[in-house]
Amino acid sequence: MTPLSYALQRGTAMLMAPLIVIHLAVIIWAVQGGLSAEEILSRTRGSLPWGVFYGLFVLASAIHAGIGVQTILREWTPLGRLASANIGHGLIVVLWALGARAVYAVVWA
Amino acid sequence: MSAPERILQVDIRRGGEAGDYERFEVPERENQTVLDVVTYIQRHLDAALAYRFSCRVGVCGSCAMTVNGRPRWTCRTHVARVVRGGKLTLAPLANLPVIRDLVTDMTPFFEKWQAARGRFVPGDGPRGEMAAVSPGDKQRMAASDAIECINCGVCHAACDVVSWREDYLGPAALNRAWAAWNDVRDGDRNGILRAVTSGGGCHTCHTHQSCAEHCPVSLNPTFSIAGLKRESLKAKLRGELK
Numbered sequence A: 001m002t003p004l005s006y007a008l009q010r011g012t013a014m015l016m017a018p019l020i021v022i023h024l025a026v027i028i029w030a031v032q033g034g035l036s037a038e039e040i041l042s043r044t045r046g047s048l049p050w051g052v053f054y055g056l057f058v059l060a061s062a063i064h065a066g067i068g069v070q071t072i073l074r075e076w077t078p079l080g081r082l083a084s085a086n087i088g089h090g091l092i093v094v095l096w097a098l099g100a101r102a103v104y105a106v107v108w109a
Numbered sequence B: 001m002s003a004p005e006r007i008l009q010v011d012i013r014r015g016g017e018a019g020d021y022e023r024f025e026v027p028e029r030e031n032q033t034v035l036d037v038v039t040y041i042q043r044h045l046d047a048a049l050a051y052r053f054s055c056r057v058g059v060c061g062s063c064a065m066t067v068n069g070r071p072r073w074t075c076r077t078h079v080a081r082v083v084r085g086g087k088l089t090l091a092p093l094a095n096l097p098v099i100r101d102l103v104t105d106m107t108p109f110f111e112k113w114q115a116a117r118g119r120f121v122p123g124d125g126p127r128g129e130m131a132a133v134s135p136g137d138k139q140r141m142a143a144s145d146a147i148e149c150i151n152c153g154v155c156h157a158a159c160d161v162v163s164w165r166e167d168y169l170g171p172a173a174l175n176r177a178w179a180a181w182n183d184v185r186d187g188d189r190n191g192i193l194r195a196v197t198s199g200g201g202c203h204t205c206h207t208h209q210s211c212a213e214h215c216p217v218s219l220n221p222t223f224s225i226a227g228l229k230r231e232s233l234k235a236k237l238r239g240e241l242k
């Protein structure tokens, strides 16, 4: 890990901690008495706060997972620095794209 | 009538990289250390047994081995504390090449100290001018906390990350670099931060404290490494680490 990827790993972890707590708390609160797709979408459609919340969530988790996987590959497989980094960076892009698509679908689509 | 002599069953790993365990029987004594047991075997049972020691009082750091699965300094480890069911299993330190029997090749260990730039580099101030460092100075105290390392290699053997990544500098070398960085007289302190951030440097550490848990002189390399992570990030953000 370089000093910058270390800072990103720590920073995204710090950012995700409250986001995860809010995410779980809202799920638990919202499912009281059943929950339907319409109900969810009625809350998220056109909501800038939820768009920003999950936009950040997706970005932070993609970066955090990508750096983590890169480290694990380096330690547990014979892959070298470059190959591990490429896979890790690729994962960041893929996870971010999948997540961003989901956020787009529930907020703006 | 004296009590019958109790006998320790001691399994020692013999040979080089590929070796096997050999069983010895050693009479148990009061206040016996693991190093005493090995010395008894070498003097009375097998003169060819290779092991390393020097001071016998916990100063030189040369006697470390794997004792019942854990890296330990053997001259200060009492048999009574570690023996299990009358048995001791001794092997060379992990994470280092084996030369023979209980002797490891410490070269890669000390090469990492050099790679981490754990040595003093003088500044170019005028000769004879003494830097005044107060004993209560924050950096002086941080250096004091890290400086008492006896180079035994126990933490290096106890660190999983060292076993996973050949290029990881490891707890002892990084702890040494932290002591060196806290020496305000050093002429190239950013050079230390550059050395510990390239390749398998300080950011490779998982902060799981196995090194601190095993260090026989109760140093905390994890803490030193956290300091290096912090200071190298600051230096990076200030643009001093090119």
Ligand code: SF4
Pocket: B158, B159, B160, B161, B162, B170, B171, B204, B205, B206, B207, B208, B209, B210, B211, B212, B221, B222, B225
């Ligand atoms: S804290 Fe770091 S140096 Fe110490 S044992 Fe764990 S990974 Fe190794």
Ligand code: SF4
Pocket: B061, B148, B149, B150, B151, B152, B153, B154, B155, B156, B171, B172, B175, B214, B215, B216, B217, B218, B219, B221
């Ligand atoms: S830090 Fe402790 S365990 Fe590691 S080499 Fe120094 S004295 Fe030995």
Ligand code: FES
Pocket: B053, B054, B055, B056, B057, B058, B059, B060, B061, B062, B063, B064, B073, B074, B075, B076
């Ligand atoms: S022989 Fe010197 S520390 Fe054990």
